[in-house]
Amino acid sequence: DTAVSQTPKYLVTQMGNDKSIKCEQNLGHDTMYWYKQDSKKFLKIMFSYNNKELIINETVPNRFSPKSPDKAHLNLHINSLELGDSAVYFCASSPNRGNTIYFGEGSWLTVV
Amino acid sequence: KNEVEQSPQNLTAQEGEFITINCSYSVGISALHWLQQHPGGGIVSLFMLSSGKKKHGRLIATINIQEKHSSLHITASHPRDSAVYICAVLNSGYSTLTFGKGTMLLVSP
Numbered sequence: 433d434t435a436v437s438q439t440p441k442y443l444v445t446q447m448g449n450d451k452s453i454k455c456e457q458n459l460g461h462d463t464m465y466w467y468k469q470d471s472k473k474f475l476k477i478m479f480s481y482n483n484k485e486l487i488i489n490e491t492v493p494n495r496f497s498p499k500s501p502d503k504a505h506l507n508l509h510i511n512s513l514e515l516g517d518s519a520v521y522f523c524a525s526s527p528n529r530g531n532t533i534y535f536g537e538g539s540w541l542t543v544v
Numbered sequence: 545k546n547e548v549e550q551s552p553q554n555l556t557a558q559e560g561e562f563i564t565i566n567c568s569y570s571v572g573i574s575a576l577h578w579l580q581q582h583p584g585g586g587i588v589s590l591f592m593l594s595s596g597k598k599k600h601g602r603l604i605a606t607i608n609i610q611e612k613h614s615s616l617h618i619t620a621s622h623p624r625d626s627a628v629y630i631c632a633v634l635n636s637g638y639s640t641l642t643f644g645k646g647t648m649l650l651v652s653p
Contacts, residue, residue, distance in 0.1 A: 465640075473581075473628060475643040515635050521588060533577065533641070535587040 435459050438523050438536035440496075445513060446544055453539045455523030462528055464506040466498060469520040469538070479513045479520075481506050482528075513543045547571050550644035557651050563618040565647045567631030570612065577641065578605050581614050587630070588617070590594045597614040621651045 438465045445451050455466060455493045460498040466478040475511060480488035485498045548569045557563055566636040567576070578590045591598050591605040593614065598605050602621075607614040618625055 467641075473631065473646070474645055475632075475641075476588075477642075480640055524587075529627045532589055532592050534589065535579075537586040 434537075436477060436523055436525055436536040438521075438535050438539050440539060441537060441541070442542075444544060446528045447513055449506045449513050450511045451513060451541070452510070453521055453523075453541070455506050455508070455536060457504055457523075457525040457534070459525060459527075459534060460504075461525040462503060463498065463526045463533075464503070465509050465526075465533070466506065466522040467522040467524060468536075469522060471519070476520070479506075510541075515543050518543045519540060534537075546645065547642050548631055548633055548644040548649050549581055550629075552647060553645065555649045557621050557649070558621060559651055559653050561621050561651075562579045563621050563625075563649065563651075565616045565629050565631075565649070567614045567616070567644055569614075569631075569633045569642075570610060571633065571642070572636040573609075573633040574610075574636050575634040576607055576614050577632040577634070578614075579632060581628045581630060581646070583627070590629075618649075623653050626650050 435517045438455050463478045463482045467475050467508050469475045478492050480497045481500045485501050497509045520538045522538050526533045551566050554577050575594045577592050581587045593607040602619045604617040628646040628648050630646045632641040
């Protein structure tokens with residue numbers, strides 16, 4: 433059983449489209465995250481949710497909107513996709529904010 | 545300057561060699577993670593440290609809080625250890641990870 437699962441794994445879409453990436457964790461963790469890994473493989477935090485509440489929102493364009501219907505799910509919606517949004521997006525979870533973190537397999541987004 | 549600096553950026557080794565990857569950070573932290581990412585693959589947390597040393601199989605991680613430095617050692621390296629190793633620090637009171645740029649390790653048979 434995959435602990436943190438993301439779908440889709442690969443996504444190719446045109447500029448201007450709206451797309452979503454879903455994330456689910458079956459670990460019972462309270463905290464979930466979205467990270468972005470750019471073309472240079474550098475990881476940066478985008479959002480952090482704790483028990484469905486937004487805790488951290490880094491300087492991310494408001495075209496990106498996370499949604500957490502329950503504490504096991506944190507979905508990422510992206511509106512009006514731009515070329516620069518092409519990256520790998522990783523979902524992650526942890527029992528609380530100071531503990532070991534578990535990453536999903538990543539979602540490779542390519543905007544053409 | 546990145547808050548988390550790793551060295552070396554790239555590392556090649558022969559199978560069996562002892563490997564060290566270093567991480568220095570400039571902020572106060574509550575913990576430090578070592579992560580492993582295989583090409584085209586996901587990210588796995590190898591260690592989370594707040595002091596001292598941890599060992600798991602052939603992997604050893606150490607941290608010196610006073611010097612703001614951590615090392616990841618791999619003993620008897622193997623080609624399957626080839627991956628990117630990423631140091632990440634959990635900022636004190638901020639509860640999110642700041643990442644180094646990673647060290648790409650290639651172990652040849």
